[in-house]
Amino acid sequence: MPYVIGDELPNAPAGERFRALLDRPQILQMPGAHLGIAALLAKKAGFDAVYLSGAAMSATMGLPDLGMITIEDVCFHVRQVARASMLPTLVDGDTGYGEALNVMHMVRAFEDAGAGAVQLEDQNLPKKCGHLNDKKLASADEFAAKIAAARKARRHLYIIARTDAVASEGMDAAVDRAKRYLDAGADAIFPEALTTREMFIEFAKRMPGVKLLANMTEFGRTPFFTAQEFEEFGYSMVIWPVSHLRIANKAMEGLYNQIKAEGGTHNAIGRMQTRAELYETIGYHKYEELDASLVKTIIPTGMPQRD
Template sequence: MTYLVASDWPEEPAGKRFRALVERPGALAIPGAHNGMAALQAREAGFEALYLSGAAVSASMGLPDLGILTVEDMSFYIRQVARASMLPLLVDGDTGYGEALNVMHMVRSFEDAGAGAVHIEDQILPKKCGHLNGKRLASPEDMAAKVAAAARARRHLYVIARTDAVANEGMDAAVARARLYLEAGADAIFPEALTSAEMFREFASRVDAPILANMTEFGRTPHITLEEFSSWGCRMVIWPVSALRVAAKAQKELYATLAAEGSTKSLLPRMQTRVELYETIGYHDFEALDASIAASVAPPPID
């Protein structure tokens, strides 16, 4: 059934659905989905929540992850992913797109677009990927003000405060920041770019709140499984750019093959077929719906 008339479209707000998933035992797996197709495929695989990464959206637009995106850019993708999947969506809110009032605008815009959760980070612009060097941090008080603004503006959105302080200021400072952000109204904490299992265990033991772990590839965090994160007390795990990385690699190989061979024939076994595409996007459901509404009806005979 298409999302246009889906009988299983959830009535409960996305934020409440996201919160309920986090409150279950164990860690919630939240893979990244940077467009509607990825969202459909992730849902088909059985995932119950999705992540929209600013880095993935930036890259898909041919831009670096340096805080260039706007609230409207992200809202476009939120609507797309939330509509396609009907799943609660955690969204990368970068630094909040400004100060307190901008954060409040972001929260309302993301909620209206269909988001269930957002995380805001304590960097200052121009921000960087959390796994790069040279990050600059806002003061703890300035970041706490943004968290408080987000908590005040939301209707149901689950608010996660991200701290990049471990690399710059050490574990003790990051823990202190996390506690301050929780006092300001954050529901959970995202300690970015931890570099060992021991650091995750320590952070989770010292911060009394749900913890989000970032299992990005090619970063500072070693490869850790969902089960391991869960055993250390983490409640959410994201794989933010994995789907984009795989898709981008495949596209590059496609274009190189087409340029070299003048044909895509050798890549046919690696392609999604037309039948598979139509099944994924529900093509025939849309077609049948359109036919049922737009079908011509002859007028009754005139006496």
Template sequence: MPYVIGADIPEEPAGQRFARLLERPGILQMPGAHNGMAGLLAKKAGFEALYLSGAAMTLSMGIPDLGMITVDEVAFHIRQIARATALPLLVDGDTGYGEALNVMHMVRTFEDAGAAAVHLEDQLLPKKCGHLNDKKIADAHDMAAKVAAARKARRHLFIIARTDAAASEGMDGALARAKLYLDSGADAIFPEALNNREMFSEFSRRIRAEGYPEVKLLANMTEFGRTPFYTAEEFQAMGYQMVIWPVSAARVANKAMEELFVSIKQNGGTHKLVDRMQTRAELYDTIGLHAYEALDTSLIATIVPQAMPQRG
């Protein structure tokens, strides 16, 4: 059953629940959920943690992923997903929305909104998607200061440091940055935009051999980027403990909406695509309508129509 106000609220802080998931065998799989409904559908499919992508948030707002959104806008998305699902949520923190004090504010705001984990990246604003060209990379020590600030501010939030340096500084540069970020307080590392199996395996092997045998690593399986398609099991074999599919759900939803609007325009109605829609009964089951109604005795239980009326 989905989250219901006043019931099934986890007492353990979200960050601690996230950390416990990482202690289990196997790779933690986190699909991107850009709103509460996406989160509920992912939970219904059996996922135990979710990811909130900056790119997915911005595309839902109709703007590009260039670091334009604010802490409060992200917190709005966190709250709706955390409240709807009660699942641990890893959040894209972009560059931290400023310097050290801004990062500390972000950490406390995200925690208060219900986030379990955040990743910070070592790009400069205006930032780009990690799989695009000519990213501007921050000074490693400036990024390390942000990681340290996040660590100082957090009560339970799990902190993942992302480095985009492989494209411009090579594997040696990315590894040096990752080690500096771990020494500054990061709980895990996210090496972004590695583009083949050999790079993923090399990063995992070398960082553990160079003094961090227990480090947790996050892999990003985004479509239409620099990384070939790998399964969760393949990432696990390469030495990764977490994998995200950041924008996949939003891409599928956008394509479906585009096809719907074209069909309405061409056919004068939705009748050509009704068989591809979530039914009213399926929607109410997913959001737990009847459980909400049971909380308020003034509400009469909804009777769901069983079929669409026939044409007269």
């Protein structure tokens, strides 16, 4: 499917389409997809929305996830994901890139780029992955002010407030913070780095009627749970933020090692997406149909044999 144009463009803004997905009875499943091609593959697999991870964007740029990327860095990724797939996208907004005015600028920039929702977290800079140690939290008042600023600036963007307080302040404090953030204007809550089934269930029971987001990241503090299990716990959304990047990085590392060891890719062909598969995913021939000056491409069906 190429960039959507003309009559195929959605009529509703991305934020409204994201909210409509949450009106359905089933949990909203969002795999990570921080590149246009990844969003197309997620859409092809049947997902209705995707998550754009700050850790994935940072790693793709060769940087650690320490709040080093900028609003414009993120908008570059949002634009390609939104334009390529038209899927409502939940974007990791880290700590908001500054104080209240910066948060307002971020919200408008993300909306203009095509985002459907944003997640903000109550850490101070330099921020860390939510599953790491010794995170520095902002005060509840400071973060509530950021949420209020986001609410004031948004036209349609869905606002999710993440709290990292469970690890350092405990469940009671995390619940109190979540309630403050809802009062400030958040649409949903993301309790980060819960470590047991019982903790997920308790948090949900103490937030009746509230839309909740669960994070199912690998190599973190949360055990493996399925989307169905999270739904049973009382959660409306679940993300797999960096899974696609981990898979892709491992595959690339293996390929580079194989080329170095064997002098070519001849023994890696079976693990590759074919040219035909790639062109089908990106809608190559659809673009040719849109431009009559292009001669229709004939895809090679195989590689020639060596003499």
